[in-house]
Amino acid sequence: MNYTLHQLQIYLKISELQSITKASEALHLTQPAVSIQLKNFQDQFPIPLTEVVGRRLFITDFGKEIATAAEKILNQVHEINYRTLAYQGKLFGRLKISVVSTGKYVMPYFMSDFMRRHEGVELVMDVTNKSIVVQSLEKNEVDFALVSVLPEKLHVDRMELMPNKLFYVSDYDRTLPKSIIKRNLFENIPLIYREPGSATRNAMEGFVDRNNYTVVKKMELTSNEAVKQAVISGLGCSIMPLIGIKNALRNQDLKIVPIKGLPIITNWNLIWLKSKNLSPVAVAFLEYLGQNKHQIIAEHFEWIHDFN
Structure with missing residues (x-):
């Protein structure tokens, strides 16, 4: 053979x-x-x-x-x-991270330089929705998880990385009255949701419920990228994380529609079980983030402050 x-x-x-x-x-x-x-x-x-x-x-x-x-x-x-x-005195091992789907726009920037510095470290990163991310952490299948909303039933430690802002967005060419009644945005324009278990969906549903909006028409898609393309095509509007739509905004494929109470602001958190016996690689990664996260944010995410 x-x-x-x-x-x-x-x-x-x-x-x-x-x-x-x-x-x-x-x-x-x-x-x-x-x-x-x-x-x-x-x-x-x-x-x-x-x-x-x-x-x-x-x-x-x-x-x-x-x-x-x-x-x-x-x-x-x-x-x-x-x-x-x-034997050569180098850091080695596997680093396992589970990341909520929108976090794929965030986590690689906090990983790349660390991985370049430590060639003996192997990265295993799973990108999925929040419910599966939390399950992976609960079952001790990963070292860390990246979430924007902390799980309620798990005892975790965390390192806060950066803000996560969610805005109401439409396709750029959609004509909206200047004095539009915000309730009409939800009652007359189809609202595009993420799938159940998504933190973005939970945030959307919470906002709609708090304001007693009635959503007559809605669609459900299973990825942030699919939602973005659906909004760009004119199928409807959505409440989306800013981190995933930067280029679409700059290319004038999407536009932010100002709504009182938005953006919803949460924080990206790297979390791990309090009871977790962290490997030398995991400890080294936390030390690296503690020393470098502000520089990483300044280099790659300063543009976020342009949108309020």
């Missing part, structure tokens, strides 16, 4: 996600490249690793055993690399 570590990594990701498309996205590879590597890997076994039923891909019982073996092999490879770096 001549399978490579790269093939093991690809196959393991396919087995985890049970989807070539999702695996290609997670690995930042093209779908054809992933399909070719899966075929090359499969060709080395006389028994099928996967099967397609309808349009869904399933892992066979034999394939599950190979996935378990692949995970063990890859973990041993990581261990070899880590021990080598430790």
Whole structure:
């Protein structure tokens, strides 16, 4: 057999996600490249690793055993690399972070220089909605989570990073009366929501309820990017985090509609369980943020203060 570590990594990701498309996205590879590597890997076994039923891909019982073996092999490879770096006196290990979907516009800027400084650190960052982020933290599957609203039932420590502002936005070409009654924005224009479990959706629903607005027409989409594109196309309006729409505002694809009580302002917080025994990598990352977060904000997020 001549399978490579790269093939093991690809196959393991396919087995985890049970989807070539999702695996290609997670690995930042093209779908054809992933399909070719899966075929090359499969060709080395006389028994099928996967099967397609309808349009869904399933892992066979034999394939599950190979996935378990692949995970063990890859973990041993990581261990070899880590021990080598430790022998050289370098920081090594994995840093696991779960990030709410809008946080993908924030977290990479707080990570990039740290990762460049420490080549022995491997980053595993999952981007999903708030409810899954909190579950990952509660199950101790990650070191840190990035959220804009603190979970109520977990005992966590936190480091506040930067403000998170949510504005009511419409497509740039939508004509609105100068003296429009704000209630009419919600009753007459479709309001586009994120999916249940999203912190942005919770903030929107809280604002609507506090003001006793009646939302007659609404839509639900499962990502911030999908909501943004829907608003740009004229399907409706939404209350959106400023951090994800900077370019759309500057390109005059979107515009902010002033409404009393907006923006909703929360804070991006990096949180971790109080009972968590932080790894040396996690401790080093917190120390790095404590020393550098203000500089990172000044370099990459000063523009936020242009919108109030």
